[in-house]
Amino acid sequence: MSWNKNQMADEVISLFSNSCSVNLGIGLPTIIAERIPKTLDIIIHSENGVLGVEGRPAKDEVSPTLINAGKETISIAKGASFFDSALSFGMIRGGHLDFCVLGGMEVDTKGNLANWMIPGKKVTGMGGAMDLVNGAKEVIIMMTHFNKAGESKLKKLCELPLTGLSVVHKVVTDKGLFTPNGKTFDVIKLAPGVVEQDLKLPL
Amino acid sequence: MSWNKNQMADEVISLFSNSCSVNLGIGLPTIIAERIPKTLDIIIHSENGVLGVEGRPAKDEVSPTLINAGKETISIAKGASFFDSALSFGMIRGGHLDFCVLGGMEVDTKGNLANWMIPGKKVTGMGGAMDLVNGAKEVIIMMTHFNKAGESKLKKLCELPLTGLSVVHKVVTDKGLFTPNGKTFDVIKLAPGVVEQDLKLPL
Amino acid sequence: MTKIFKDAQSAIFDIKSGQTLMSGGFGLCGIAENCIDALAQRKDLTELAIISNNIGNSGRGLVKLLKNHQISKAYCSYVGGNPDLEEQMLRGEVEVELIPQGTFSERIRAAGLGIRAFYTPTGVGTLIAEGKEVKTFDRPCILEEALHADFAIIKAQKSDTFGNLWFKETARNFSPLMAMAAKVTIVEVEELVELGEIPAEDVHLPGIFVQRIFQGQNYKNEIEYLVTKDQ
Amino acid sequence: MTKIFKDAQSAIFDIKSGQTLMSGGFGLCGIAENCIDALAQRKDLTELAIISNNIGNSGRGLVKLLKNHQISKAYCSYVGGNPDLEEQMLRGEVEVELIPQGTFSERIRAAGLGIRAFYTPTGVGTLIAEGKEVKTFDRPCILEEALHADFAIIKAQKSDTFGNLWFKETARNFSPLMAMAAKVTIVEVEELVELGEIPAEDVHLPGIFVQRIFQGQNYKNEIEYLVTKDQ
Numbered sequence: 103m104s105w106n107k108n109q110m111a112d113e114v115i116s117l118f119s120n121s122c123s124v125n126l127g128i129g130l131p132t133i134i135a136e137r138i139p140k141t142l143d144i145i146i147h148s149e150n151g152v153l154g155v156e157g158r159p160a161k162d163e164v165s166p167t168l169i170n171a172g173k174e175t176i177s178i179a180k181g182a183s184f185f186d187s188a189l190s191f192g193m194i195r196g197g198h199l200d201f202c203v204l205g206g207m208e209v210d211t212k213g214n215l216a217n218w219m220i221p222g223k224k225v226t227g228m229g230g231a232m233d234l235v236n237g238a239k240e241v242i243i244m245m246t247h248f249n250k251a252g253e254s255k256l257k258k259l260c261e262l263p264l265t266g267l268s269v270v271h272k273v274v275t276d277k278g279l280f281t282p283n284g285k286t287f288d289v290i291k292l293a294p295g296v297v298e299q300d301l302k303l304p305l
Numbered sequence: 306m307s308w309n310k311n312q313m314a315d316e317v318i319s320l321f322s323n324s325c326s327v328n329l330g331i332g333l334p335t336i337i338a339e340r341i342p343k344t345l346d347i348i349i350h351s352e353n354g355v356l357g358v359e360g361r362p363a364k365d366e367v368s369p370t371l372i373n374a375g376k377e378t379i380s381i382a383k384g385a386s387f388f389d390s391a392l393s394f395g396m397i398r399g400g401h402l403d404f405c406v407l408g409g410m411e412v413d414t415k416g417n418l419a420n421w422m423i424p425g426k427k428v429t430g431m432g433g434a435m436d437l438v439n440g441a442k443e444v445i446i447m448m449t450h451f452n453k454a455g456e457s458k459l460k461k462l463c464e465l466p467l468t469g470l471s472v473v474h475k476v477v478t479d480k481g482l483f484t485p486n487g488k489t490f491d492v493i494k495l496a497p498g499v500v501e502q503d504l505k506l507p508l
Numbered sequence: 509m510t511k512i513f514k515d516a517q518s519a520i521f522d523i524k525s526g527q528t529l530m531s532g533g534f535g536l537c538g539i540a541e542n543c544i545d546a547l548a549q550r551k552d553l554t555e556l557a558i559i560s561n562n563i564g565n566s567g568r569g570l571v572k573l574l575k576n577h578q579i580s581k582a583y584c585s586y587v588g589g590n591p592d593l594e595e596q597m598l599r600g601e602v603e604v605e606l607i608p609q610g611t612f613s614e615r616i617r618a619a620g621l622g623i624r625a626f627y628t629p630t631g632v633g634t635l636i637a638e639g640k641e642v643k644t645f646d647r648p649c650i651l652e653e654a655l656h657a658d659f660a661i662i663k664a665q666k667s668d669t670f671g672n673l674w675f676k677e678t679a680r681n682f683s684p685l686m687a688m689a690a691k692v693t694i695v696e697v698e699e700l701v702e703l704g705e706i707p708a709e710d711v712h713l714p715g716i717f718v719q720r721i722f723q724g725q726n727y728k729n730e731i732e733y734l735v736t737k738d739q
Numbered sequence: 740m741t742k743i744f745k746d747a748q749s750a751i752f753d754i755k756s757g758q759t760l761m762s763g764g765f766g767l768c769g770i771a772e773n774c775i776d777a778l779a780q781r782k783d784l785t786e787l788a789i790i791s792n793n794i795g796n797s798g799r800g801l802v803k804l805l806k807n808h809q810i811s812k813a814y815c816s817y818v819g820g821n822p823d824l825e826e827q828m829l830r831g832e833v834e835v836e837l838i839p840q841g842t843f844s845e846r847i848r849a850a851g852l853g854i855r856a857f858y859t860p861t862g863v864g865t866l867i868a869e870g871k872e873v874k875t876f877d878r879p880c881i882l883e884e885a886l887h888a889d890f891a892i893i894k895a896q897k898s899d900t901f902g903n904l905w906f907k908e909t910a911r912n913f914s915p916l917m918a919m920a921a922k923v924t925i926v927e928v929e930e931l932v933e934l935g936e937i938p939a940e941d942v943h944l945p946g947i948f949v950q951r952i953f954q955g956q957n958y959k960n961e962i963e964y965l966v967t968k969d970q
Contacts, residue, residue: 121509123716143509145670145716149840150765151909153714158968166768166960167896167910173766173796173820173963181670181703183711186943187765187792187912188848191841192621195859196688198716214864225828225837226819232867233841236860237622267864324740326947346740348901348947352609353534354678356945361737369537369729370665370679376535376565376589376732384901384934386942389712390534390561390681391617394610395852398630399919401947417633428597428606429588435636436610439629440853470633614854623845624876626857645855645884653876676940709907710941 103295104247104276111137113274113291114203114244123147125194125234127204128172130244134203147199149230151190154182171230191230194237202238204231206245206273208260211304213270213282215243216262228265235266247275247301256280256287258304277301306498307450307479314340316477316494317406317447326350328397328437330407331375333447337406350402352433354393357385374433394433397440405441407434409448409476411463414507416473416485418446419465431468438469450478450504459483459490461507480504511671511715512700513722516546519694523659525553530616530690531560531570532662532683535589535732538675539569542696542724543661548572557581559616559657561609561682565589565732577601583655585609589732608636611652613685619654620688620717627651660690663724664713667697668704671718672711684713693717696724742902742946743931744953747777750925754890756784761847761921762791762801763893763914766820766963769906770800773927773955774892779803788812790847790888792840792913796820796963808832814886816840820963839867842883844916850885851919851948858882891921894955895944898928899935902949903942915944924948927955 105113111134118124118138123145126134136157138144146155148170155170156179163177170176193199208216215235218228235241249255256273273280278292278301286304308316314337321327321341326348329337339360341347349358351373358373359382366380373379396402411419418438421431438444452458459476476483481495481504489507513519520543523529529547533539547553556579563582564571566589573579574592581603587593596602607615608630618626627649631637641651662683665676673695675683687693700723744750751774754760760778764770778784787810794813795802797820804810805823812834818824827833838846839861849857858880862868872882893914896907904926906914918924931954 147716148909150768151912152708153716154708158966161967161969164962164965164967165908166962167908169766169768169909169963171765173768174966175962175964176966177968178708181668181672181715182708183672183714184708184906184908184911185711185714186915187840187844188916189621189714191844192617192623192688193714193716195622195841195861196620197622198688225825227815227817227837228839228867229817229819230840232839232865233861236863237841264865350947351678353537354681355939356947357939361735364736364738367731367734367736368677369731370677372535372537372678372732374534376537377735378731378733379735380737381939384899384903384946385939386903386945387675387677387680387939388942388945389684390609390613391685392852392945394613395848395854395919396945396947398610398628398853399851400853401919428594430584430586430606431608431636432586432588433609435608435634436630439632440610467634618857622859624858624860624880625874626849627855628853629855643856649855674940680940709905709911709943712940 103293105293107133108137110244110274110276113279114242117242117272118142118144118201122200125149125199125202125238127231129205131203131205132172147193149190149194151185151187152178152182154179191233194233197237197239199238201240201242202234203242203244204234206243206255208255208257208262209243209270209273209282210257210260211282211284211286213268214260215265215270216260217265219263221263231265235269240271241269243270243273245275247277254302256303306496308496310336311340313447313477313479316482317445320445320475321345321347321404325403328352328402328405328441332408334406334408335375350396352393352397354388354390355381355385357382394436397436400440400442402441404443404445405437406445406447407437409446409458411458411460411465412446412473412476412485413460413463414485414487414489416471417463418468418473419463420468422466424466434468438472443474444472446473446476448478450480457505459506511719511721512669513720515722516542516696519720519722520546523553526555527658528557528559530657530660530686531558532681532686534681535562535565536569536730538663538679538681538683540661540663540696541727543694544570544572548576551576554578555580559583559655561585562590563593567592568730583607585612613682615652615655616682616685616689619656620685623654625651625653657690660686660693662687662693663696666699666701666706667695667721668701668706670703671695671715671721672706673713674706674710675712680712687713687717692719694720696722698724698727742950742952743900744951746953747773747927750951750953751777754784757786758889759788759790761888761891761917762789763912763917765912766793766796767800767961769894769910769912769914771892771894771927772958774925775801775803779807782807785809786811790814790886792816793821794824798823799961814838816843844913846883846886847913847916847920850887851916854885856882856884888921891917891924893918894927897930897932897937898926898952899932899937901934902926902946902952903937904944905937905941906943911943918944918948923950925951927953929955929958
């Protein structure tokens with residue numbers, strides 16, 4: 103048994119505090135925005151220059167100049183603001199965002215993250231990820247536990263080029279919630295039916 | 306014979322190009338704003354955060370939040386803009402202003418300027434002067450030629466603490482227009498009746 | 509979680525002696541009048557370090573704290589027109605660090621936006637450069653570090669309930685930068701408005717930088733030098 | 740002295756092969772469509788170095804120049820979603836310098852505002868830090884230098900005749916920063932307005948940073964990923 107994407111999103115949301123500010127990375131984390139309960143009063147930042155993302159626009163309210171960092175059309179909440187990229191990343195770098203949630207290729211026991219390139223195979227670029235992991239107060243990685251080859255993405259040490267050094271606080275996978283502790287990962291929570299021994303966590 | 310303040314201001318204005326941008330320091334240079342012919346289309350910057358200073362407000366148009374760097378009430382031209390101090394000084398530091406005109410205590414043959422303190426006697430602070438002299442494309446100093454003790458303020462080497470190193474392009478005094486050339490000052494123009502030998506320029 | 513406080517006294521409740529405060533405004537333009545008055549009433553608050561371009565002017569603004577001997581350290585760019593500060597500086601009662609105004613602004617912004625230090629040509633070859641690292645790019649520059657504070661007290665023309673701010677005319681100056689740089693930013697406003705009343709494009713400072721807001725009162729908005737064209 | 744040009748072709752007249760161009764926009768949002776099309780028509784312009792967050796996307800925007808083989812060097816933060824760039828990069832036709840997006844923004848701002856270099860924690864311990872100076876403040880940081888350009892091509896929703904700009908929604912992104920950083924900034928606008936029509940407080944970029952302006956036409960304003968709540 104594993105968590106599906108929505109259940110993973112809900113696990114991430116359960117880590118948020120009331121009235122906190124959050125940046126959601128592209129890929130898996132984008133679905134979080136749609137599942138946050140209004141009662142939590144969470145402020146969503148998108149690094150392309152908007153604070154106060156609400157959700158999706160109605161068909162007749164779509165604006166080509168109103169998008170998120172994933173280049174998808176969005177709507178904004180009352181009290182939103184727009185700004186240039188220097189201020190947007192200043193907010194991030196200056197430690198004003200409570201959480202960022204990013205996808206990952208590898209996370210290791212030292213809290214290192216790799217998520218921007220596979221040498222010789224694939225380069226997407228780091229976008230804002232290197233700034234986010236060094237700036238947000240708490241960095242949560244949301245990813246599948248195993249890669250397509252069946253290898254654990256929670257590693258002793260990352261093998262891919264790093265996005266950030268000792269930056270990850272928590273990892274939510276389809277198998278559970280983990281925190282790197284320097285030697286291995288503490289298991290905070292497991293998805294129903296998941297057995298820790300099957301996860302091949304580093305020793 | 307000497308130039309009076311208005312004549313000095315007009316000499317400074319004659320150095321401006323059409324459509325240029327200018328920052329006017331506090332003290333003597335402030336009177337320049339009022340004497341610039343409209344035909345010159347000059348844009349006046351004040352470092353407290355406004356581009357497009359026009360002149361003085363009518364009595365019934367005075368706003369306490371609309372002032373220049375000398376803390377005097379002003380009016381603005383159409384097409385003016387307001388901004389914070391980081392952007393205001395970024396404009397200066399980034400070389401976007403064509404001219405700045407500042408008062409001076411001493412200018413020397415190397416183009417050094419001193420205008421912010423007399424050790425043990427008087428400290429006003431540098432305000433924006435150190436940024437201006439290092440940022441504006443052309444730095445013009447406007448000051449009386451002699452101090453109260455009758456000593457020339459155009460010196461071989463400044464004795465007072467510097468505001469900037471090799472930053473002054475031109476000096477307009479009540480006696481004439483001068484440019485530092487490394488060894489002495491080139492005399493570009495003299496006020497009517499002024500004899501160069503009386504100016505005690507450094508040798 | 510509301511950011512709205514009743515008044516200045518309640519918004520500054522946890523400021524402590526010895527802390528560092530940023531105070532917005534250029535001269536008297538845009539200063540946080542209510543917060544300054546509230547601090548001046550709290551005479552138990554002493555040994556404050558103040559980061560402010562002028563530390564008041566002509567006997568007004570932050571000069572109230574100077575007169576109460578509440579300030580022991582001042583970071584500013586200009587003391588001309590502030591005889592109280594000049595006097596306390598010369599008597600050694602207040603330690604003054606003079607900072608070029610552009611460097612002052614940028615050091616505050618840097619603190620707010622996570623830049624640890626930057627190279628600038630301003631101050632090269634002057635007393636300001638003493639003891640600082642020098643590196644030559646197109647020309648020699650000195651390394652200036654971010655300037656942080658425990659609290660910022662600033663005034664805005666408008667704030668909504670989230671703390672999105674809008675400033676009138678030249679009242680903006682250092683205030684949005686200080687709001688970014690302080691651990692706790694206290695904003696007093698002429699007009700407290702509803703969410704959405706400030707168009708999202710025209711917000712001068714996003715509310716994420718603001719922790720406390722209150723409706724100000726009895727503003728004097730003093731003019732230092734009244735100059736009109738009719739004179 | 741007027742800054743108004745007739746159209747894109749006349750505004751880009753003196754751009755030369757081998758020069759460095761900044762191009763505003765995030766993905767396709769806020770890109771200078773007219774200028775890009777004009778550059779793509781000038782096939783004699785080659786060996787361009789482009790500074791742009793995405794260098795186009797999904798076959799559109801600056802990808803037109805890529806397809807013409809007019810670009811030899813690209814500075815950007817993200818190439819995902821741009822298969823043309825990825826292909827030319829892997830074939831060695833375009834040299835790509837990947838820069839973290841926040842560092843990218845700040846390096847451009849630094850160039851515009853006279854900051855020669857700054858220390859940031861972003862990139863420490865990664866490939867990005869290789870060969871860069873490291874200095875420890877509250878934590879280790881690397882030194883990043885200002886990023887300059889010969890020209891910037893940007894789009895604004897509104898400009899007055901002096902070049903005061905106003906951007907709509909998230910179309911602002913890198914554009915005002917690039918306008919500050921380039922020697923010559925060319926702005927195309929949806930609406931060219933009279934002086935004074937943009938309130939002085941609401942100007943997003945003061946016109947002093949703008950050298951050329953023209954009324955744009957035939958805007959596509961393409962959406963990359965249309966997502967609506969009705970889906």
